[in-house]
Amino acid sequence: LEENLEEKTITPVSFPTPEVTEIPVPVAKISESMNTSAPVTISPESSYKIETIRVPTRNLDGLMTQTGELTVTKIRIAHRLNEIEDLVSLWEEWSRDAFVNRFVVHDLENNLNRHISENGTMGQLQNYYHRSTERLEQLGALINQLRNTFSEDIARLEIISDELEDGVRTLRLLPLSTIFNLFPRMVRDLSRQQGKEIELIISGGDTRADKRILEEMKDPLMHILRNAIDHGIETSEEREILGKPAIAKIKLRGYQTATHVVLEVNDDGRGLDLEKIKQIALKRGICQPEELLGMTPQQIHGLIFAPGFTTRTVVTEVSGRGVGMDVVRTNVERLKGIIQVESSSQKGCLFRIQLGTTLATAHVLIVSVKGISYAIPVEFVQMTRLVMSNEIFAIEGRETIVFENQPISVTKLADLLEIRLVQSQGESENKTSTETKSNLSISPSFIHKNESYSRTDASFPCIILKVGEEKLGLFVDALIDEQDVVLKPQSQLLKRVRNVAGATILGTGEVCIILSPQDLIKSIRKQAGVMVSPIVRSPSNIDQASDHKPVILLVEDSIATRTQEKRILEAAGYEVVTAVDGLDGFNKLSTRCFDAVVSDIQMPNLDGLGLATKIRQNQEYSELPIILVTSLASDEDKRKGAEAGANAYITKASFNQEVLIETLKRLV
Numbered sequence: 001l002e003e004n005l006e007e008k009t010i011t012p013v014s015f016p017t018p019e020v021t022e023i024p025v026p027v028a029k030i031s032e033s034m035n036t037s038a039p040v041t042i043s044p045e046s047s048y049k050i051e052t053i054r055v056p057t058r059n060l061d062g063l064m065t066q067t068g069e070l071t072v073t074k075i076r077i078a079h080r081l082n083e084i085e086d087l088v089s090l091w092e093e094w095s096r097d098a099f100v101n102r103f104v105v106h107d108l109e110n111n112l113n114r115h116i117s118e119n120g121t122m123g124q125l126q127n128y129y130h131r132s133t134e135r136l137e138q139l140g141a142l143i144n145q146l147r148n149t150f151s152e153d154i155a156r157l158e159i160i161s162d163e164l165e166d167g168v169r170t171l172r173l174l175p176l177s178t179i180f181n182l183f184p185r186m187v188r189d190l191s192r193q194q195g196k197e198i199e200l201i202i203s204g205g206d207t208r209a210d211k212r213i214l215e216e217m218k219d220p221l222m223h224i225l226r227n228a229i230d231h232g233i234e235t236s237e238e239r240e241i242l243g244k245p246a247i248a249k250i251k252l253r254g255y256q257t258a259t260h261v262v263l264e265v266n267d268d269g270r271g272l273d274l275e276k277i278k279q280i281a282l283k284r285g286i287c288q289p290e291e292l293l294g295m296t297p298q299q300i301h302g303l304i305f306a307p308g309f310t311t312r313t314v315v316t317e318v319s320g321r322g323v324g325m326d327v328v329r330t331n332v333e334r335l336k337g338i339i340q341v342e343s344s345s346q347k348g349c350l351f352r353i354q355l356g357t358t359l360a361t362a363h364v365l366i367v368s369v370k371g372i373s374y375a376i377p378v379e380f381v382q383m384t385r386l387v388m389s390n391e392i393f394a395i396e397g398r399e400t401i402v403f404e405n406q407p408i409s410v411t412k413l414a415d416l417l418e419i420r421l422v423q424s425q426g427e428s429e430n431k432t433s434t435e436t437k438s439n440l441s442i443s444p445s446f447i448h449k450n451e452s453y454s455r456t457d458a459s460f461p462c463i464i465l466k467v468g469e470e471k472l473g474l475f476v477d478a479l480i481d482e483q484d485v486v487l488k489p490q491s492q493l494l495k496r497v498r499n500v501a502g503a504t505i506l507g508t509g510e511v512c513i514i515l516s517p518q519d520l521i522k523s524i525r526k527q528a529g530v531m532v533s534p535i536v537r538s539p540s541n542i543d544q545a546s547d548h549k550p551v552i553l554l555v556e557d558s559i560a561t562r563t564q565e566k567r568i569l570e571a572a573g574y575e576v577v578t579a580v581d582g583l584d585g586f587n588k589l590s591t592r593c594f595d596a597v598v599s600d601i602q603m604p605n606l607d608g609l610g611l612a613t614k615i616r617q618n619q620e621y622s623e624l625p626i627i628l629v630t631s632l633a634s635d636e637d638k639r640k641g642a643e644a645g646a647n648a649y650i651t652k653a654s655f656n657q658e659v660l661i662e663t664l665k666r667l668v
Helices: 002-007 055-111 121-171 185-192 211-232 237-241 274-283 289-293 295-304 324-334 427-439 517-528 541-547 559-571 582-589 608-617 635-644 657-667
Strands: 173-175 199-203 208-210 248-256 262-269 337-342 348-358 361-369 374-376 379-386 391-397 398-403 406-412 458-465 468-474 478-486 500-505 510-514 551-556 575-579 597-598 626-630 648-651
Touching: 055 121, 055 478, 185 199, 185 211, 185 635, 208 211, 208 248, 211 248, 211 262, 211 324, 211 348, 274 289, 274 295, 295 337, 324 337, 348 626, 361 458, 361 510, 379 468, 391 635, 391 657, 398 468, 406 657, 458 478, 458 517, 458 648, 468 517, 478 500, 510 517, 551 559, 551 582, 559 575, 559 657, 575 582, 582 597, 582 608, 597 608, 597 657, 608 626, 608 635, 626 635, 626 657, 635 648, 648 657
Parallel strands: 199 248, 374 510, 406 468, 551 575, 551 597, 597 626, 626 648
Antiparallel strands: 173 208, 248 262, 262 348, 337 348, 361 374, 361 478, 379 458, 391 398, 391 648, 398 406, 458 468, 500 510
């Protein structure tokens, strides 16, 4: 092995030596005049900044809740200021008494000074009086100082809390495009699936709304769009036959008003089929035939939101399950909003969703009913007014008043809520006294000033509610206050209590139920079995609704009144036959077919009550509408009119031609 190794010569492999080039390192030249020991400063432009941070939405929700609590605290502090004002008033009365007593003490001192020494009783009384007067003045100064500083603190707190609430609310706002951008693909896929050509036009995507609104409105908007494509939009062939553009249009729009966020879905399809909706509603037991007779087209449109309602006989992936529109209404009402439907045959359908801009707080009107405080959202209160007893008349057994030249139903809020609270007389009087004092001291923006809004024998405080196109008048015992409140979440037990939207805690610490105007409208509609506020046709449409002019039998003994009412009815498109008294009117009933009877009560031979009774006794005229127009306005007279069979009772004190015409349109 050694020999072999010696014989082999190992030649090392040589690698070329790499050339190394020295690269000069730049060295900053420091001026000799520069103080090298001075600290190095960094310019603001080069400082590290974090412009945005990620925050869980639940933190914003909690912050919004706390700002709401701050609002409640602000209201409670304002109540404390009222108590200080009461204390100031008490001090002023005390000061006036002390000023009067000063002269009494002076006279007493002059009369008794000869008999009582200065060191005696009179001297002690005089010293006590002077010390009390000085302390009273000191107390007054402290109270006035407390009132002034308290007022300044409240004003400062109100500014800060309002700015804080606006700031937190702004943090929760997102553009509507966040959910709008989810729908173009769905519309495109669904239209291809059904062989329809549809263009989705989106506007208002930059409108900003609360995060929760976007979360809750995604599914409702999706259901409305799916229904528009499946039910409303025709195929291209059908549209060409109808003279419509082959490409259908669905417009999705969002915008904001001063107090609401509004979402609209509008299509140019076939619209809603009223007759088909009626048939399905009867078939599924959603309403009774007599209820449909009294419904307006708008109310019939609202039946599509009933649970289980569907016009499809076959269940498909898109529709037929009867859950879509019910989900829409449930989600909208959960946000304390309203949904409206407008439809025109073969022209299209519009769904409008109206929601409040803020969900954590609400501006409400506090009312008292049977000694209990309730809150009604101000956005649904169109007006408050005093209604005199002679302004109330009956239409089809329902109490009615005239508001803006239209008859609207009215009812007691206590009856609607089924309140049966029994109070002792003393407690009731104390409560009424407190309410009356409050009524005289406040003047909310929608309450007429210089009017007492506590209930009297001749008048009733009435709240006019407006939900969509429907109106309702509510009688309450007193109007208490108008204020901002924080909406408290409902427990599971109270999640869907009828007529209740939520609860809050007032500045006095009292728990107050917030009523749902939408549910109140539904409740009165169920009680009456008919519509709440008539939405009548214009006179120009009367002839289009039937093949002949409606014929009215006018029974009135006064020539002047008879002539005036005849002109009013004929100008509205009615044919009028007159009679001079009840007997003449009853005899003329057999001469031709009449659509309604308008009669006075106080007449010779046969009065209006007797005429109504004779008409109802005849089976042939059992359904003939009867309207009594009279100067008799007492409750007893109205009761007699209803017992005689009159459908409507109009007092001449509240009479005008709009009331008569619209009542006729409602009944004929």
